[in-house]
Amino acid sequence: MYVLNDPIARRYFVMNFFDGIMTTFGMVVGGAVSIGNSLGVLRAGIGASIAIMMSGFFGAYMSEKAEQKLELRELEKLLLRPLNGTILEKRGQEKIMRLAIIDAVSPFFGAIIPIIPFFLNLWGFISYNLAIISSLGLSFLLLISLGVYLGRLMDESPWKSALVFAIGGLIVGLLSSVFEHFIN
């Protein structure tokens, strides 16, 4: 699987999936109680997910395109020939698109999965408070899964990196609560 085999793609996936989870997590901790209804949380959550997806796509696309051009220009200097139309240029363009898509899709799913419980509340399956708790639980589950995955990748204790991710989540939760407290 490309995402799991290519180091750059993997880095993009982990960083942005983490970003996505944290965005929703921070929003739920800081705003779910004051928003007070699922529709409000979903509007904010979906808006943030789409924004983070578009930002991921364009950010990665533009930066990778610049890097690719720089790399080709450097190779052209060494080879003393232009590389337009070569397999290097085509593969570079494919790589740019793949990375941009990963950079868009991973934070989108990271942000959208934790707001699923609010859909369940909207459809009447669970209460609003349970939706908040489930959303936070889901965020932690995703953070821990990401930590376990990275830990296994590094051949280290998966729980050690899972703990680091979970602590990251706690810090975001704490900061969001503090800011919410001051604003209120």
Added chain:
Amino acid sequence: MQVRKLVLDVVKPQEPSIVEYATKLSSVEGNEGVNVSLIEVDKRVENVRITIQGKEIDVDKTFEAIESLGGAIHSIDEVASGAEMIGHAVTLE
């Protein structure tokens, strides 16, 4: 007259690999056997010697294939043509 052997000195980026060079060049019509040998490795590029044999090598298509793979042909080191294959002569001094 048909070209039956071609030896080229090529500088190429590290990717695509010499495996891809060999397989791609062997798929060019007229190329019956291809050998790509690594001569020197630099930080970003590699110097390779490409030896191609065939009954009728299409030199232009072979050059096009190398160029589409990002390679730069530095020199044509050996060409054999004619009914009989003759290797390069060693000058006795």
